[in-house]
Amino acid sequence: MSQTNIAAQLLPYLDRITHGDCIAVLAELPSACVDLVVTDPPYLVGYRERNGRPVGNDDNDAWLLPAFRAVARVMKPHSLCASFYGWPHADRFLSVWKECGLRPVSHLVWLKSYNCRAGYTHTRHETGYLLAKGRPPLPEDPPPDVLPWSYTGNRTHPTQKPVAALLPLIRAYSRPGDIVLDPFAGSGSTGFAAHSCGRRFILIEKEAWHCENVSRRIEHRQ
């Protein structure tokens, strides 16, 4: 497929959020069309919002393999995917990523300055993997693998990630004008981070009310 045809096919998805299951939506996109993936899938821990409503797909892993297969297909050859994951199920995430041809090339930790849960320890960090499709070139200025975090208050999503926590990755692993994909977009943090440093974005989210919130926020910024 020519670059012009790819661009035309992507246009309806660019710089907006698409409502739907990412497995189905990604199937509509051409292969090898995104430059970078920054995403935050359900952690498989049965998380519930403050009002008791479950976070979509956090209670099962039926989606995990087909979703990351779809993600790997749309990634350009020799590109990267940065993905948060739920550490209690690190084995499931890693085995799926490897099955999809996504190779761990770094482990990421975001340090919190506050305790968010007390169990055997006080939880004060988030984790992610940097995954490579093929052999992406090394960045000119690699970010540290321990990154800063700021409290979002989870005002627009129960597991909202701070935009600033994603920026070092987007800046290091993509260039202005590149396309950054988040197939589990929630409140759209990846899209707002991508936009703030001059990248295009594709967001997909299966819950309609999150999509409506993100669309409203995108409109207000235009």
Ligand SMILES: C[S@@+](CC[C@H](N)C(=O)[O-])C[C@H]1O[C@@H](n2cnc3c(N)ncnc32)[C@H](O)[C@@H]1O
């Ligand atoms: C951990 S949250 C992402 C939060 C986001 N990073 C933020 O900052 O707001 C995961 C999101 O993925 C969505 N989701 C789960 N399964 C999905 C699927 N198959 N396709 C699209 N979205 C999905 C959930 O509804 C949830 O909003």
